[in-house]
Amino acid sequence: MTIQDILPATGIKVIAGASSKKRMLHDLGDMAEASFSLDHSMVVDALMEREGLGPTGVGHGVALPHARLPGLTKVCGLFLRLKKAIDFDSVDRQPVDLAFALFAPEDAGVEHLKALALVSRTLRDENICTKLRANEDPATIYTILTEASAAQAA
Structure with a gap:
């Protein structure tokens, strides 16, 4: 994987004005609706419910919000780069400006975990995060993410 x-190449957005974690989750809901035809409210509710179990801010300005959703047939993701970092209740208490959201089918087992591990490994790389923060073009961000992933798989 x-x-x-x-x-998807269309699943990347750079946002100037997310003012809170809740606003960012709503932005992800908008993106999930546009990219995967998922119901906005269902996506936001599932992400909020998951955040209630414990924040998905993993440190170093990175968040990995994720949820299992009915109607999906495979794991899919979205990437958001915030121009202004927001409080996300991260483990290191640092604000978040990079978020990779993952959505999995309700019955996804190991595939969901493999996707989380892949994204986590990728965004743990300081050089990749520096490149992501230095770019505002979604196509460039997509290239950075996919080339990093391909290099890890090789």
Whole structure:
């Protein structure tokens, strides 16, 4: 599995004005509706419910919000780069400016975990995060993410 398998080229957005975690989750709901024809409210509710179990801010300005959703047949993802970092209750208490959201079928077992591990490994790389933060073009961001994933798989 590579990032290219789960992230469509159209699933990347750079946002200037997310003011809170809740607003960012709503932005992800909008993106999921546009990219995967998922119901906005269902996506936001599932992400909020997951955040209630424990924040998905993994540190170093990165969040990995994720949820299992009915109607999906495979794991899919979206990437959001915030121009202004927001409080996300991260483990290291640092604000978040990079978020990779994952959505999995309700019955997804190991595929969901493999996708989380892949994205986590990719965004743990300081050089990749620096490149992502230095770019605002979604096509460039997509290339950075997919090339990093392909290099790891090799």
